[in-house]
Amino acid sequence: MSQDPAQVFQFAPYLSAWQVDGDIHVGGLPPHAAVIEDFPEYLPDFIAFLSGERTLAEAQRWLMDRGLGAEDSATVTEELREAGFLVRALPDPDSRYSRHHLYFQSQGIDPADAQHKLSQSTVGLIGTGGIGSNVATLLAAAGVGHMVISDGDTVELSNLTRQTLYSEGAVGQLKVEVAAARLREINSEVKVTPVPLGFDNADLVSNYFADCDFIVLSADTPREIHEWISSKAVALGIPYSTAGYIEGYAVVGPLVVPGETACYECSRNEHAIFGELRGDASSLRQLNPKRQAPSFGPLNFYVASVQVNEAIRYLTGLPTRTMGTRQAIDFATYEATEEHYQRRADCPTCSSAGPVSATPVPAASLDQLPAIAEQYAAERAEASFNSLLLDPLIARLVSAAGDGQRALDIGCGTGENSRMLGALGYGVTAVDIEPAMLRTANERTADAGIEYRLAGIDEIPRSQTNDLVLCLNVLDWVEDLDGAIDAIRGSLRPGGRAIIAVPHPFKDSGGWLKKWDGRRWRYDDFSVTGHYFSEGPIAKSREDAHGETTVERTVTFKRTATTYVNAFLSAGFALLGYHEPAPTVQADAPEILLEKSMRVPYFLLLDLMLPETK
Ligand SMILES: [Zn+2]
Structure with a gap:
């Protein structure tokens, strides 16, 4: 460099x-x-x-x-x-944004670039009440170039516990007019466009917010507001997030990115844990017309703060936790609960024609493979769930090869299992779609009986010659499961055996709550954050043996154990064994790997056989 x-x-x-x-x-x-x-x-x-x-x-x-x-x-x-x-070193350590620049630098992004992105951004705020006014304050202070703020209300005395942008003298004045003047005082570099209108129809978005790079929705009436903003934001291609509270819970997200994440319509029937109303809107009857939201100052500031963090992270290119995810925080204990939403291919709002819905269902993120390859090669050289859980089990299941027996290792990675099969006497063909993995595999292999090839599962020959097929952590990257099973079947001789492993679907239905104890990450609680029975693309991150996140986001396909087993049975395989490997008591591995895999199954392994006559 x-x-x-x-x-x-x-x-x-x-x-x-x-x-x-x-x-x-x-x-x-x-x-x-x-x-x-x-x-x-x-x-x-x-x-x-x-x-x-x-x-x-x-x-x-x-x-x-x-x-x-x-x-x-x-x-x-x-x-x-x-x-x-x-x-x-930053050019001016005492400049206006210098402390933010240190923060950006600590997050691994270029401060000047991040500040430039903010200064070029237009952020729309729908609602400038308890949350919106505080969002506006932080965004203005952070140097967002332009804000469009809408609200039809005037300042009331009962607002002042939490809407500190407004003072006693402003009571009775239009909120957006007072806010615009105050925001310009806070930061004269920021342009503010006040829109003194309540949200009573969907066209407000296209009329005033069409040029926004990000919209924060912090108004909850009328009831249709979520449908309106979702449909318009999706049509205009504008990312937006909802910020609010339900009783004593702060609720932030989901951050909806049109064409990438679930929209409101995709997810409305998935809002399971927050007790939202479902059913036909025309049948609704208000039984407590005197209901008044218990607006609490600290809770409003907290929600605003998390939402501004997410907006700044999104606008500056940092990963965002609430993308496609809604987070609720119990404001008495700060316990967080999350719902992760998936796009619906048949969504009437976001699967329609046009550039936004070019990818109605995200494909597995194969473009992440080079990043994973590097991480995988490092893990395989030291310690990983593969070496702790899969390698010993496969060594137990597979015995020495007979004369001239052949094995095919699909998704061989850096070749650890190919070499194991070679040592057992198999002639091995090993394929992978990631060139860097194959280079490492070749470097680590001395056995001339192992041949590495660049190929995907859809490219392997239907030779019917292999005695054994090993296919570890491949099928979760494949959208067409039946096609992949057909390819495995076609490569096996009659009576041949297939050993298949995928990340365990239970593990992929949830995640660990990580806690730093001052020395290392602790993994005390595992919770099911999604739905075990839901199938389709899922986003997950990857960690190393010390609990550090090494790959922020990969997309793979999740299926239940039932689906995997039945797909192989339907294709004519017999099930010899069903395994959920756990570490043995004498296993020697980093503590974190042992602790996690003793409590939660990390792999599902199927031992399968074709009948002697096809
Ligand atoms: Zn949708």
Whole structure:
């Protein structure tokens, strides 16, 4: 990478660095926290030196003055950069947005680029009450370029517990007029367009919010408001999020990204855990017309804060937790509950013609494979659920090959199981669709009886020659399950055996609640956040053996165990064994892998056989 020699660096200003009891402690929490135990004598002084702003040449000169060679000096400096400890110094440490810039930098994005994106963004706020007015304040302070704010209400005395944009003197005035004036006082760089109208028809969105890059909906009347904004935002291709509260719960999301996530119509009958009304709207009868929402200042600020965080993250390109997900937080205990919504292929709102619905059902994210390949190769070289759970089980199930027996390893990855089969005497053909995986597999393989090929499951020959097919963690990436099973069947000789594993569908129906205990991640609670019985594309992230997220989002296909078993039985296979591998008591693996897989099944493995005569 070419480097501007005048570029100035410094030890990350947002991280603490302490020397204590012979160790160096950097930062406090993941992903930055590190304890450096064995370090060269010069390192504490070097960190202190880097606390000022230095060019790379100055940093290396400092090391060379203490006796390091030029190459070592460059390596040490580069290692500090790779660890995220040595970062570009920001041009003006006391400028208006400087503290936000440090935050952006700590999140791994370029601060100048993030600020530019915000300054070029238009955000629409529907409702400038308890949540909307606080969203507006934070967005203006953050430097969002343009805000369109709509509300038909005037300021009332009972608003003042939570709508701090308004003061006693503003009672009786239009909220949007007061808000616009106050927001310009907070940040004169921000353009504010007030729309003094209540939301009484869907056209408000197309008339006033069509140029928005993001819309926050924090109004809940009339009842049709969610349908109106969803249909218009989807038609206009504008991402939007809902922010509000239900009694003592803060509710944020889902962030609807047209064409990518479920829209309101897709998900309205999935709103299961929040006790929303279902049924025919025309049959509704209001029984408590005196109902008044218990609006609580801290709860309003909290919701606004989470929503602004999500909006800024979305606009600056950071991952967003509420995308396609609604989160409810019990405001007495801060326990969070989530619902994840999936797109419906037959949705009347978002599956219609036009660019928005170009991908009505997201395909498995095969473009994530290169990122996964790197992670997978590293895991396979150290410790992973595969080595802890699948490898020992397969070693038990498969015995030595007879004369001339052949095996096919579909989705061989970096070749661990191909080599196991080779060692058992099989002639092995191993296929994968990821070139980087195959390169690593080749590098790690000495056995000339193993042949690696670049091919997908739909490209394997129907040779009917293999005695054994191994197909691990492939079918969950495949949309056409029956086609894939047909390919496996076609590659096997009569009487041949297939060993199939997929990520366990129970595990894929939920997730762990992670807690940092000061030293490592703890996994105490697993909860089912989706529906075990629902099938289709699911988004999930990937973690390493230390609990650090390594791939933010992959999309694969989830099916129940019943579906997998019955699909193979229908294709003529006999089931020899059904396995949900757990670690053995003497297994040697990182604590986190053991703790998770002792409580939740990570794989479903099917041991199958074709009849002798087809
Ligand atoms: Zn939809």
